[in-house]
Amino acid sequence: MSLAFGILGFLNYGPMSGYDLVKSFESSLQFFWHAQSSHIYLELKKLENKGYISGETVIQSDRPNKKVFSITETGKRAFMDWLAQGAGEDATQFKSAFLMKIFFGGNMPPDQSAEMLRRFKTDCEAYLEKMDAAPESIKYYGSNKEIYQIMYWQFTVEFGHCFIQTCIEWAERCIQKLETLNGQTEKEE
Amino acid sequence: MSLAFGILGFLNYGPMSGYDLVKSFESSLQFFWHAQSSHIYLELKKLENKGYISGETVIQSDRPNKKVFSITETGKRAFMDWLAQGAGEDATQFKSAFLMKIFFGGNMPPDQSAEMLRRFKTDCEAYLEKMDAAPESIKYYGSNKEIYQIMYWQFTVEFGHCFIQTCIEWAERCIQKLETLNGQTEKEE
DNA sequence: AGGCTCATGTAACCGGTTACATGATTAT
DNA sequence: ATAATCATGTAACCGGTTACATGAGCCT
Numbered sequence: 001m002s003l004a005f006g007i008l009g010f011l012n013y014g015p016m017s018g019y020d021l022v023k024s025f026e027s028s029l030q031f032f033w034h035a036q037s038s039h040i041y042l043e044l045k046k047l048e049n050k051g052y053i054s055g056e057t058v059i060q061s062d063r064p065n066k067k068v069f070s071i072t073e074t075g076k077r078a079f080m081d082w083l084a085q086g087a088g089e090d091a092t093q094f095k096s097a098f099l100m101k102i103f104f105g106g107n108m109p110p111d112q113s114a115e116m117l118r119r120f121k122t123d124c125e126a127y128l129e130k131m132d133a134a135p136e137s138i139k140y141y142g143s144n145k146e147i148y149q150i151m152y153w154q155f156t157v158e159f160g161h162c163f164i165q166t167c168i169e170w171a172e173r174c175i176q177k178l179e180t181l182n183g184q185t186e187k188e189e
Numbered sequence: 190m191s192l193a194f195g196i197l198g199f200l201n202y203g204p205m206s207g208y209d210l211v212k213s214f215e216s217s218l219q220f221f222w223h224a225q226s227s228h229i230y231l232e233l234k235k236l237e238n239k240g241y242i243s244g245e246t247v248i249q250s251d252r253p254n255k256k257v258f259s260i261t262e263t264g265k266r267a268f269m270d271w272l273a274q275g276a277g278e279d280a281t282q283f284k285s286a287f288l289m290k291i292f293f294g295g296n297m298p299p300d301q302s303a304e305m306l307r308r309f310k311t312d313c314e315a316y317l318e319k320m321d322a323a324p325e326s327i328k329y330y331g332s333n334k335e336i337y338q339i340m341y342w343q344f345t346v347e348f349g350h351c352f353i354q355t356c357i358e359w360a361e362r363c364i365q366k367l368e369t370l371n372g373q374t375e376k377e378e
Numbered sequence: 379a380g381g382c383t384c385a386t387g388t389a390a391c392c393g394g395t396t397a398c399a400t401g402a403t404t405a406t
Numbered sequence: 407a408t409a410a411t412c413a414t415g416t417a418a419c420c421g422g423t424t425a426c427a428t429g430a431g432c433c434t
Contacts, residue, residue, distance in 0.1 A: 003393080003394080004393095036394075038394095038397090042394090043393095060402095060403095062404080063403060063404085064401075065402085
């Protein structure tokens with residue numbers, strides 16, 4: 001459902017092709033809403049059928065032809081309604097198969113779970129670096145946008161930052177606890 | 190996919206009925222893997238067909254009859270394999286429709302997005318309180334488990350705590366920025 | 379009689395993923 | 407030639423949600 005509104009949100013800034021949308025998702029929304037290109041094209045068709053967007057084929061000589069979509073009045077209303085609904089209860093809950101593995105961590109040897117946490121930590125650090133490259137794309141998109149528009153993008157970037165930072169610190173604490181525990185059992189043996 | 194392993198994980202502690210599993214999910218895993226009872230029963234049937242678990246009907250006089258499931262050797266191996274695979278790349282990424290709304294926050298009036306963030310904050314606070322009630326259930330489950338088993342549960346509880354705390358602090362900063370911005374534009378008018 | 383907990387499902391749907399398929403144009 | 411970017415899709419599948427349905431036994 002949300003992908004549809006993500007698309008509407010981008011098209012609300014201006015007309016775009018499916019390819020443009022794929023790129024837009026990759027460079028920004030991707031951090032908290034990863035979208036497959038196939039899914040985007042599928043959703044575009046659905047949105048067009050609903051009358052939320054309208055597509056127009058643009059013939060290009062230097063590149064393959066493309067279909068540029070624009071948001072309709074109906075689409076705008078649907079998007080605004082979605083925004084006005086506010087954050088549901090689902091905002092606080094998040095799913096994580098990783099945490100489920102940690103939850104059942106007692107079933108594997110401590111060094112195995114510690115290794116998992118170490119890998120998680122390095123993944124987080126890599127993710128942080130990847131995210132720090134994002135401000136560039138935000139600048140690009142933001143060049144001709146209102147300041148307060150950019151502010152919201154920064155909010156989400158900041159969220160990502162804090163979240164990953166929290167993950168790293170938590171992982172460090174867990175690893176340390178596991179290591180001290182491991183040291184103790186080694187002494188006992 | 191993960192629900193199946195969640196069930197296997199619980200059954201690895203000991204035999205349980207579908208109803209028991211529903212309750213187990215509700216009191217612990219629910220924080221990062223919410224499961225519908227209908228889905229659990231569906232998954233139980235699939236797991237039984239796969240030979241990962243085996244069910245036995247238990248006739249009860251004081252209550253309705255139930256079907257108690259036990260994990261099989263094949264099931265244990267599948268569960269252990271899953272654990273051994275470690276945390277995939279997906280561990281770092283998480284989806285949030287809420288953050289998508291924030292991302293498109295520039296399309297609504299600042300007081301509307303501020304309101305959304307305020308609501309998010311109070312939801313987080315309510316969530317924290319709800320989570321602080323969880324240690325009770327963990328104690329119950331943990332009474333006859335190894336200490337290091339309980340430690341992993343605490344890891345996940347701690348993660349939830351940190352995560353929500355980070356959310357609250359982030360929301361506060363966002364709200365403040367929006368409020369000062371609102372104050373400025375009011376002065377300009 | 380009415381409400382609660384215990385207990386187990388079915389059916390329809392849908393959002394999203396995976397894998398696959400195609401082809402134009404540009405740059406090297 | 408061939409790799410890269412631009413560009414757009416289809417088909418099968420699946421994990422999960424929503425809504426609905428049922429019924430036993432206990433407590434008040």
